[in-house]
Amino acid sequence: MLKDLQDKRDVIRNFSPAWGAAVMGTGITSITSYQLGLKMLAYPLLILNIVLFLVILIFWSLRFLLYPEAVKKHLKHPVIAHFFPTVPIGALVLASNLLIVGRGLWSMGEIVSWAKPLWLFGAIGTIFFGILITILVFLHTEIDMSHANCGWLIPPVGAIVVPTSGALLVPYWGNSLLSEYMLLFCVLSWGIGFFYYLFLNASLIHRFIYHELPPKTLAATMWIGLGPVGVGIISLNNIVKASKYAPIFLKLFTSLKGGVYLFSVAFWGFGVFWFFISFVLTLYYLFKISLPYAMSWWAFTFPLGAYTSATLMLSKLLGLSVVKAFGAFLFALLFMFWGMTFLKTMKAAWRGTLFKAH
Numbered sequence: 568m569l570k571d572l573q574d575k576r577d578v579i580r581n582f583s584p585a586w587g588a589a590v591m592g593t594g595i596t597s598i599t600s601y602q603l604g605l606k607m608l609a610y611p612l613l614i615l616n617i618v619l620f621l622v623i624l625i626f627w628s629l630r631f632l633l634y635p636e637a638v639k640k641h642l643k644h645p646v647i648a649h650f651f652p653t654v655p656i657g658a659l660v661l662a663s664n665l666l667i668v669g670r671g672l673w674s675m676g677e678i679v680s681w682a683k684p685l686w687l688f689g690a691i692g693t694i695f696f697g698i699l700i701t702i703l704v705f706l707h708t709e710i711d712m713s714h715a716n717c718g719w720l721i722p723p724v725g726a727i728v729v730p731t732s733g734a735l736l737v738p739y740w741g742n743s744l745l746s747e748y749m750l751l752f753c754v755l756s757w758g759i760g761f762f763y764y765l766f767l768n769a770s771l772i773h774r775f776i777y778h779e780l781p782p783k784t785l786a787a788t789m790w791i792g793l794g795p796v797g798v799g800i801i802s803l804n805n806i807v808k809a810s811k812y813a814p815i816f817l818k819l820f821t822s823l824k825g826g827v828y829l830f831s832v833a834f835w836g837f838g839v840f841w842f843f844i845s846f847v848l849t850l851y852y853l854f855k856i857s858l859p860y861a862m863s864w865w866a867f868t869f870p871l872g873a874y875t876s877a878t879l880m881l882s883k884l885l886g887l888s889v890v891k892a893f894g895a896f897l898f899a900l901l902f903m904f905w906g907m908t909f910l911k912t913m914k915a916a917w918r919g920t921l922f923k924a925h
Contacts, residue, residue: 570695572686574867576633577919577922577923577924578626578922579626579633579634580627580630580633580634580924581636581637581922581923581924582626582627582629582643582648582922583862583921584627584648584650584651584653584654585647585650585862585863585865586623586626586627586646586648586653586654586862586863587623587627587652587653587655587656587657588650588657588866588868588869589619589623589657589714589832589865589867589909590616590619590620590623590653590654590657590660590661590679590711591653591656591657591865591869591908592611592656592662592867592868592872592905592908593612593615593616593619593665593764593868593874593905594612594613594616594657594660594663594664594869594871595660595681595868595869595872595876595901595907596612596641596765596868596901596902596905597609597612597613597616597664597668598611598663598664598667598872598876599872599875599876599879599898599910600612600681600898600902601667601668602876602879602880602918603672603756603879603894603898604893606668606671606918607838608673608788609668609669610668610672611726611854612668612785612881613664613665613669613672614667615900616661617666619818620657620658620661620768620873623654623657623660623697624654629637629643630786630889637862638769642700643703643705643707644700645707645709645710646714646718646785647713647719647914648700648703648704648715648774648814649695649718649719649722650718650721651700652655652692652693652697652698652700652721652725653721654690654692654726655688655690655691655692655693655695655696655819656689656724656725656728656803656810658685658686658688658689658692658725658727658728659685659686659693659725659731659732659733660731660869661684661685661690661729661733662681662682662683662686662731663731663732663735664733664831665678665681665682665685666678666679666682666732666735666736667735673769679736679739682732682735682736683736683739686732686736688733689728689729689832690729690733690752690766692723693722693725693726693728693729694729694759697712697722697723697725697726697730697732697759700722700724710755710853712774712777712778713768713778713779713869713912715771715774715781716771716785716788717771717779717781717788717789717790717792717861717866718788718866719767720764720767720768720791720792720793720794720795721791722763722797723759723760723761723763723764723766723767723795724760724791724794726756726757726760726763726796727756727757727760727761727799727802727804728760728802729752729757729760730753730757730800730802730803730805730806731798731802731805731911732758732803733749733750733752733753733756733805734750734805734807734809735809736749736803737749737750737753737809737813738809738812741815741906743812743814744817746812746813746901747813747814747815747816749813750809750812750813750816750849751816752811753806754806754816757799757802757803757806758821758919760795760799761799764790764795764799768792768795771792780791780848780852782907783852783856783857783858783859784859784861784863785861785863785869786848786849786852786856786858787849787858787861787864787865787866788863788864788866789844789845789849789866789889790845790849790866790867790870790871791814791866791868792841792844792845792871793838793841793842793845793871793873793874794869794870796834796835796837796841796873796874797838797870797872797874797875797877798873799834800834800835800877800881801873801876801877801880802881803827803831804827804831804848804880805822805826806820807906808829809879829882829899831877831884832881832885835877835878835881837885838866838877838878842871842874860911860915862912862921864907864908864911864912865908865912867904867905867908868901868904868905869903871897871900872899872901875894875898876900878890878893878894878897879894879898882894885906892914895905
């Protein structure tokens with residue numbers, strides 16, 4: 568048990584940088600619940616997510632302050648390093664969680680006052696870690712193809728997540744010029760993440776074709792491939808909607824709106840393909856290899872949740888019941904994954920196994 572750890576400081580020293588994924592997964596589960604009208608589920612999940620984020624942020628920050636050597640060691644690790652952005656990304660997801668679900672609990676003024684600092688912290692942290700990790704990977708001399716896994720997509724996913732809440736906040740800066748700069752930053756961030764995703768994804772598919780699959784503890788990371796699709800669609804559509812508050816972008820996005828919708832549907836189609844790839848490979852790990860619990864299990868949640876949210880968004884745009892039904896099916900799977908992962912994480916944390924040195 569946690570109380571039986573030989574040194575309580577191990578909790579901070581060995582605090583995984585992947586803990587932010589719990590906030591990401593819980594937040595998107597709350598948002599998709601709200602999209603489906605399940606407000607009595609969405610509200611408690613939002614409250615839980617606020618508590619999760621605050622606790623995780625405290626331990627995450629203390630680790631940087633008290634154990635910088637442990638942080639440096641993980642930043643130099645070709646697998647673990649890519650999970651550092653999950654806490655800033657978690658802040659971005661929590662900002663969206665508040666802006667979408669929180670309006671049923673608090674006034675919009677209160678929500679915006681909380682969402683703005685969350686977004687600023689998340690956007691700055693996500694871009695910072697994205698640049699830092701890329702440089703460290705480029706300078707690393709011992710990376711080989713066996714290290715490659717879909718966890719490498721977390722930095723580009725983070726850059727694409729920036730506009731999800733950033734675009735929602737555009738109307739609330741109180742200055743049209745500032746709103747235009749915020750929207751410009753969102754567009755630039757989307758471009759960084761999307762093209763970085765394309766380049767990395769090609770490398771990952773090369774690895775899957777010509778080399779063995781990732782180890783069983785990273786099996787769940789296959790689902791991260793859905794993340795760029797889901798958040799890519801959501802962010803792009805949020806940017807289009809926000810353009811009416813930024814005159815310099817209004818004409819541009821008004822003329823491009825049809826192309827954005829067409830691209831969204833086409834990109835969503837690739838997500839259908841990757842969903843089945845991930846689902847079948849998960850079954851392969853489960854029945855042919857093994858699927859032990861690890862913090863990487865949170866990869867079952869946010870990417871699938873983002874894709875579920877995008878599916879529900881497109882179902883309204885297309886007006887096709889089959890798309891909405893598929894979205895409802897994805898949500899059921901998401902909620903099962905979230906519940907299973909949350910319980911196993913809490914159990915492992917209580918037992919102290921999550922705070923052992925790696």
